[in-house]
Amino acid sequence: MNKVRKWLPFALMITLAAFSFIYFILFGDNEPYFPETSDPDIIYQEACVQCHGKNGEGSGILYPAFDHSELSLEIIRQNIKEGTWLMPRFKNINGDTLNLLSDYIYQKKYLK
Numbered sequence: 668m669n670k671v672r673k674w675l676p677f678a679l680m681i682t683l684a685a686f687s688f689i690y691f692i693l694f695g696d697n698e699p700y701f702p703e704t705s706d707p708d709i710i711y712q713e714a715c716v717q718c719h720g721k722n723g724e725g726s727g728i729l730y731p732a733f734d735h736s737e738l739s740l741e742i743i744r745q746n747i748k749e750g751t752w753l754m755p756r757f758k759n760i761n762g763d764t765l766n767l768l769s770d771y772i773y774q775k776k777y778l779k
């Protein structure tokens with residue numbers, strides 16, 4: 668029992684380090700996306716499709732569909748700009764480009 672107690676903090680630290688490492692590799696800002704156009708259709712194909720699907724249908728349980736949901740423009744903007752714990756943030760999408768893209772999602776224009 669005493670031995671377990673002694674090693675527990677180290678075990679926790681190592682576990683934490685391992686998780687942070689994986690998290691950073693997967694979701695760190697190591698590959699920022701730079702939009703080369705302000706056309707939301709192209710940006711969606713380049714930066715969003717792999718997780719959210721061609722028609723916003725999502726993919727599996729991890730990547731949510733947004734075709735069904737009524738999201739506010741503000742939430743959409745915030746998701747793109749700041750990301751979440753699972754979604755990378757797109758800090759290079761801003762200004763008019765961000766407005767156009769948010770609108771594109773808001774009006775479900777990916778549903779062609």
Ligand code: HEC
Binds near residue numbers: 711716733753755757
């Ligand atoms: C690496 C995968 C990934 C990419 C790439 C990605 N997303 Fe996401 N997105 C997610 C995940 C995962 C969530 C759910 C996050 C959560 O609930 O914490 C999410 C949530 C969202 C939401 C909120 C949906 C809801 O129902 O609350 C919006 C809007 C959104 N993403 C838009 C975008 C846009 C626009 C792009 C492209 C610029 C994009 N995403 C790129 C993974 C991704």
